Amino acid sequence: MTTDQPAPERMSQALARVQAETETERVTIGDLFARIGERAHYTLLILFALPNTLPGIPGTSAVLGVPLLYLTLQLALGRAPWLPGFIARRSVGREALASVLERAQPWLQRGEHYLKPRLRGLTGPWAERWVGICAVMLAAMIMLPIPFGNMLPALAIIFAALGLMEEDGLWVVIGAVTGTLASAVVVFVLWAVLKSALFVVLGAFGLN
Numbered sequence: 001m002t003t004d005q006p007a008p009e010r011m012s013q014a015l016a017r018v019q020a021e022t023e024t025e026r027v028t029i030g031d032l033f034a035r036i037g038e039r040a041h042y043t044l045l046i047l048f049a050l051p052n053t054l055p056g057i058p059g060t061s062a063v064l065g066v067p068l069l070y071l072t073l074q075l076a077l078g079r080a081p082w083l084p085g086f087i088a089r090r091s092v093g094r095e096a097l098a099s100v101l102e103r104a105q106p107w108l109q110r111g112e113h114y115l116k117p118r119l120r121g122l123t124g125p126w127a128e129r130w131v132g133i134c135a136v137m138l139a140a141m142i143m144l145p146i147p148f149g150n151m152l153p154a155l156a157i158i159f160a161a162l163g164l165m166e167e168d169g170l171w172v173v174i175g176a177v178t179g180t181l182a183s184a185v186v187v188f189v190l191w192a193v194l195k196s197a198l199f200v201v202l203g204a205f206g207l208n
Contacts, residue, residue: 027094
């Protein structure tokens with residue numbers, strides 16, 4: 001006789017639980033890490049990337065950018081998630097956290113409706129390493145001071161993390177495509193800035 005195992009907690013459920021459990025004015029990243037529990041690595045990647053996809057929430061990338069870069073590096077190295085003290089002690093206000101979660105919940109729930117195990121060869125350990133390597137570069141892009149340049153890299157990380165979490169290789173592919181597009185946009189913007197700066201410098205010396 002077999003006993004049915006309870007279904008793993010989905011992303012939207014984990015975030016709703018974290019929001020309900022948050023009673024203090026500020027919550028540290030270490031507290032979030034401890035409260036999320038199972039599959040915390042993917043959940044934290046998504047949680048730290050989310051504010052960069054939602055307009056009208058300024059100031060969060062400075063707090064969440066460093067742990068996002070740190071966690072993607074751990075994913076690339078195949079290591080279990082762990083946060084050093086200088087990151088774990090950083091905090092975010094309860095109201096700011098609630099704003100992110102409340103605005104993200106409907107989108108996450110819709111996305112989870114389409115998530116299902118498929119193309120599992122794209123969600124195994126080696127795929128996870130490659131996703132981690134790409135996510136490190138995307139996390140670095142998020143921290144660049146490019147107006148609206150953090151939205152596509154953040155979406156790419158979210159899509160790929162959801163795909164790995166739910167063993168859905170299709171979403172990993174969608175994340176890869178989004179990440180490629182994000183990289184192209186960032187490279188184009190940086191090239192345009194560099195070209196403009198070079199034009200100004202050459203003009204100052206009368207060389208153009």
